[in-house]
Amino acid sequence: MLEARLTQASLFKKVVDAIKDLVQDCNFDCNDSGINLQAMDNSHVALVSMSLKTDAFASFRCDRNIALGINLGSLTKVLRAAGNDDVLSLKAEDAPDVVNIVFESSSQDRISEYDIKLMDIDQEHLGIPETDYAAMVTMPAAEFQRICRDLSALSESVAIEVSKEGVKFTCTGDIGSGSVQLRSNTNVENPKESIEIEMTEPVALTFSLKYLVNFCKASGLSDKVKLKLSAEVPLLVEYPLSEGTNSFLQFYLAPKIGDEE
Amino acid sequence: MARTRSKPKAAATKETTPEPPQSTAKPLPPSTSNPPKVFVLPRHTSHESRIVTLNNPANGAPSRYYFCPSKGFYEFTRIAAPKKDCKSWLITPEKTSDNVAKEQEAQAETTTDNADTEAGLGGGYLTNKADMFLATPIDLLFLILPALAPKAGAKQGDKQYFLSFEDHLDNLASLSRQWKVLLSQHPSLKDRVEQRMAAVCDTVTAGDETMYRLSTDKLTRVLTRKAERMCTQGLPPSMEERFVKTALEVPVMNVLRSDTFTTTSALADSSATITVESHTTATSFTSTTDDLVAKPAIHTPPEVPHLLRLRTSLTYLSSSYLPPTLHPLITSSRTPDFSSLDTHLAALTKLRAEALALRSISDNISRKRGYDEDEGAAMEREEKKRKKEEEEKKKKSESRGVKQLKKVDTSGMKKLSSFFAKKAK
Numbered sequence: 001m002l003e004a005r006l007t008q009a010s011l012f013k014k015v016v017d018a019i020k021d022l023v024q025d026c027n028f029d030c031n032d033s034g035i036n037l038q039a040m041d042n043s044h045v046a047l048v049s050m051s052l053k054t055d056a057f058a059s060f061r062c063d064r065n066i067a068l069g070i071n072l073g074s075l076t077k078v079l080r081a082a083g084n085d086d087v088l089s090l091k092a093e094d095a096p097d098v099v100n101i102v103f104e105s106s107s108q109d110r111i112s113e114y115d116i117k118l119m120d121i122d123q124e125h126l127g128i129p130e131t132d133y134a135a136m137v138t139m140p141a142a143e144f145q146r147i148c149r150d151l152s153a154l155s156e157s158v159a160i161e162v163s164k165e166g167v168k169f170t171c172t173g174d175i176g177s178g179s180v181q182l183r184s185n186t187n188v189e190n191p192k193e194s195i196e197i198e199m200t201e202p203v204a205l206t207f208s209l210k211y212l213v214n215f216c217k218a219s220g221l222s223d224k225v226k227l228k229l230s231a232e233v234p235l236l237v238e239y240p241l242s243e244g245t246n247s248f249l250q251f252y253l254a255p256k257i258g259d260e261e
Numbered sequence: 262m263a264r265t266r267s268k269p270k271a272a273a274t275k276e277t278t279p280e281p282p283q284s285t286a287k288p289l290p291p292s293t294s295n296p297p298k299v300f301v302l303p304r305h306t307s308h309e310s311r312i313v314t315l316n317n318p319a320n321g322a323p324s325r326y327y328f329c330p331s332k333g334f335y336e337f338t339r340i341a342a343p344k345k346d347c348k349s350w351l352i353t354p355e356k357t358s359d360n361v362a363k364e365q366e367a368q369a370e371t372t373t374d375n376a377d378t379e380a381g382l383g384g385g386y387l388t389n390k391a392d393m394f395l396a397t398p399i400d401l402l403f404l405i406l407p408a409l410a411p412k413a414g415a416k417q418g419d420k421q422y423f424l425s426f427e428d429h430l431d432n433l434a435s436l437s438r439q440w441k442v443l444l445s446q447h448p449s450l451k452d453r454v455e456q457r458m459a460a461v462c463d464t465v466t467a468g469d470e471t472m473y474r475l476s477t478d479k480l481t482r483v484l485t486r487k488a489e490r491m492c493t494q495g496l497p498p499s500m501e502e503r504f505v506k507t508a509l510e511v512p513v514m515n516v517l518r519s520d521t522f523t524t525t526s527a528l529a530d531s532s533a534t535i536t537v538e539s540h541t542t543a544t545s546f547t548s549t550t551d552d553l554v555a556k557p558a559i560h561t562p563p564e565v566p567h568l569l570r571l572r573t574s575l576t577y578l579s580s581s582y583l584p585p586t587l588h589p590l591i592t593s594s595r596t597p598d599f600s601s602l603d604t605h606l607a608a609l610t611k612l613r614a615e616a617l618a619l620r621s622i623s624d625n626i627s628r629k630r631g632y633d634e635d636e637g638a639a640m641e642r643e644e645k646k647r648k649k650e651e652e653e654k655k656k657k658s659e660s661r662g663v664k665q666l667k668k669v670d671t672s673g674m675k676k677l678s679s680f681f682a683k684k685a686k
Contacts, residue, residue, distance in 0.1 A: 021662020024655075041666055045674040047681075073658045126681035156670060210669045214662055234680055254680065256673040 002030050002066050002092040005059040009088035009103060011221070011242060013079045015050060015249060018218035018239075020072035022048050022251075025121050028068040030092070034060065034247070038125055046211050047126065047234075047252040056247040058087070066092055068099050069121035078114045128252070133228040133236070135162035135203045138196040139182065141225040141239065145216035147180045152209040154178050157256055161204040162229060167197060171209070192223045203229045206256040212237070215251040222249075232257070296388050299350050300337075301395045307331045309447075313439045318403045318582050323437070326404070327396045330447045334404060335396035348391035402457040402483065403582040408433040409462065409475040410584045423465050423472035426455055480587070481594040488574035496570055504573040509561055511609065512616035561605065568602040 006012055019026070019037070026039035034057070037050040054060040082088060082103040091100040098115040105111075147169050151158050155173035162168075170179040187193040218239045219225070228236040234252040241247035302310075306329040317324040327335035342348040408429055411421055424432075430451070434441040444450055461480045462473040496505065579591050 020660050022666065024659055024663055040677060042663065043666070043669070043671050043674075044676045044678060045671050046666075047677050071658065073660060076660075124678075125684040126678060127684035128681050208669055208671065208674065210666060214666060217662070234677060252677060254674040254677055257675065 001061065001063045001094055002068075002090060002096075003059070003061045004030075004035065004057050004090040006056070006088040006090075007058045008084070009079070009082040009086040010084040011056075012088055013082060013084070014218070014221045015052075015241070016072060016075050016079055018215075018221065018249060019048050019050065020076050021214055021217055022046060023072065025069065025071045025119060027121050027123055028070060030062045030066045030068065032062050035090075039123060040126075041211075045208075045254045046214075047128075049128070049250040049252070050241075050248070052241065052247045053245050056242045056245045064094050066094065066096065067121075068092060068096065069119040070099065070116060071119060074116050078116055081112060081114065131228075131230065131233065131236075132200075134201045134230040135167075135197070135199045135228070137162060137167050137182075137227040137229075138194075138224055139167075139227070140193055140195075141216075141219040141222055143182070143195075144225045144227070144237075145213075145219045148209060148212040148216050151178060151180070152213050156209055157206050158209050158212065159204060159206045160227070160229065160235070161202070162197065162199055163202045164199075166195075167227075203231055205229055205231070205235065207235055207253055208256065211253050215253070218249050218251075297352055297386055299352070299388070299393045301393060302327065303329070303332065303335060303396055303398075305332075313443060315404060315437050315439060316407060318407050318584055319580065321407065321584070326399070328443065330449060332398075333453065334399050334401055336399040337394045338397055340393045340395055342391040346391075350388040350391055350393075351385055352388065353385035399582075400457070400487075401453055402461060405429075405433055405454055405458060406461075406475075406480075406582075406587065407436060407584045409458065409473075410586050411475075421474050423463075423467075423474045425467075425470050425472055426458070429458065429473060430454070477590045477594055481591060484575060484578055484591065485571070488571050488578060491574040491578075492567065492570045496573065500573060500577075501570075505566060505569050508569060508606065509566060509609070511561065512613050562601060565602050565605050568599055569606075572599055572602065 019039070022041050023039040026037055029036045029038075032054070034051060034053040036052075038047065040047045078101055083105055085107075086103040086105050089100075089102040089104070091102070092098075096118055098117055100113065100115050102111060102113045148158070151169060151171045154175060154177065155171035157171065159170045160167065161170065166181055166183040168179055168181040171177060182195050184197040185195050215237045221241060222239040224240065226236075226238040226240075228238065232255070234254050237251040237253070239249045241249055310327065310329040312325050313328045314323045315326050316322065325337055327337065329335070409432075430444060433454075434444065444454075458473055461475060461483055463476040463479070464474075465472045495501065575591070579588055583591065
């Protein structure tokens with residue numbers, strides 16, 4: 001039996017919106033720690049990992065581990081019916097055929113209820129170890145989104161270099177080349193605008209811009225984004241969910257190695 | 262090789278190696294080369310009755326006939342069980358008490374040297390085949406016809422001569438030796454032969470002697486009378502079904518091309534069985550094809566079924582009892598007038614051909630892809646179609662982002678599974 005209650009339906013909406021452009025169907029694994037999700041894109045070069053811990057919910061109850069296989073397109077359709085400030089409840093039996101979603105609008109005393117048919121999805125889970133990254137950049141999510149969008153107009157891929165000077169995004173395309181360099185700075189007035197760079201050693205890696213642009217769809221979820229890089233391992237793009245909890249939305253992307261370098 | 266639960270074969274072969282147990286039962290006597298046969302003979306025949314070998318009138322092959330001086334000739338009809346049925350006769354002596362049986366056995370032993378009689382069930386005998394020979398009366402006329410008929414070599418135009426009765430008898434005797442013996446032993450037979458001969462022959466009197474010559478007209482008349490007698494009782498059901506009913510079936514020319522089915526139209530004056538059958542057909546179609554049955558494509562004239570039956574009987578008679586030389590004479594004779602039957606049958610044949618042509622057209626329409634062997638292929642096709650549709654549906658449900666990511670050049674990018682180990686489930 002699963003009963004999860006989110007005070008802000010918009011959170012779940014945004015999470016699903018951010019994931020649905022990367023994967024089609026995925027399992028929402030529910031257990032007593034919360035709702036977790038891990039899925040790879042079709043070409044298996046990117047991975048999305050979401051974790052909504054119990055403290056992100058207004059109330060949470062899950063007696064048994066339940067995997068809710070949901071088509072994200074269908075889920076998006078239903079979530080579109082929710083108002084941003086609605087209270088969202090997810091309910092499911094122990095061996096469910098459907099997941100029940102209820103939106104309650106506190107102001108209008110309106111309750112809407114939807115059932116989504118579940119599907120059996122065979123997905124492989126990857127064990128992602130705790131990694132000490134060589135470089136970690138924390139920056140405003142909007143800034144990262146802008147850089148990715150701007151550079152994607154020029155090229156397919158971007159080189160991210162983290163050094164003492166800061167972080168540099170460089171790209172070279174048919175029409176020319178471009179780069180954006182950010183220096184580490186601390187904005188006391190508006191801490192959201194701060195850029196923090198922690199680095200143990202310089203890193204330079206190349207990534208597909210299209211994937212990065214795709215990840216940036218999660219920008220609405222959080223003011224900040226963390227980029228974690230180490231040589232020859234996937235980039236981790238992390239958006240913290242609902243401040244103060246351990247909930248997160250993470251994207252992993254394999255670096256481009258070889259002919260680009 | 263697949264492993265089975267059966268034991269290895271060695272044990273089985275061991276079992277068969279010991280010598281077969283000595284059978285204590287008495288060995289059965291070998292079957293006789295000339296097994297007894299079962300005959301059904303007419304009652305009240307004279308003691309002088311015997312089985313004679315005469316030439317079959319139709320094919321000239323020597324065949325057995327039962328001859329009784331007072332009652333005449335009988336032919337044998339063999340009634341056999343179907344070949345698949347393992348039927349047999351158990352023939353036992355009439356008196357079953359032991360003494361009598363022993364007596365009979367003793368007699369049998371003394372009279373014939375047949376050792377088989379003492380073996381088996383109280384002197385009984387088990388035949389291999391369940392054949393039964395039934396003696397049925399045959400007109401003497403048929404037996405003498407080969408002698409009267411023109412010789413095989415004679416041409417159509419050759420005129421037959423009038424011959425004296427004695428000459429005809431000589432002819433007969435020359436055909437089969439047994440005729441000679443019979444005629445000499447039984448003078449009464451001669452009178453009967455002459456009587457029957459007179460029935461089918463033109464006669465002229467030359468002096469005090471009467472000369473005979475086969476008359477086709479008379480023969481035809483006699484045969485027709487016989488055939489008519491056959492018809493009055495109705496033909497045997499199998500013959501009726503095969504030669505009369507199916508021959509007279511009127512194909513119903515339906516207005517709708519799609520269902521041209523043939524059905525028997527009610528015969529106007531049929532025998533009892535036929536009427537019943539046609540009634541049932543009529544009732545069964547009342548709901549759908551009432552009007553069709555009411556106006557079949559062609560009406561069966563009332564005299565036609567009878568004529569057809571008559572002709573069937575005549576054909577049967579001539580094929581089984583007349584020498585082949587007489588066949589053309591009979592078929593060309595005009596006494597029973599079959600012309601109306603012929604025209605009707607010709608019309609029927611034409612109709613049937615039309616119905617067949619029509620049906621083959623409609624078959625072409627309705628049988629499109631109707632063959633059984635296509636069923637598997639159709640299912641495969643269905644499966645493929647379903648899969649394709651599913652795939653298409655899946656593709657449609659893909660979000661724009663997913664579609665765009667498919668176009669991304671992922672060369673040089675390793676799969677994530679090469680970085681992170683798969684988690685055991």
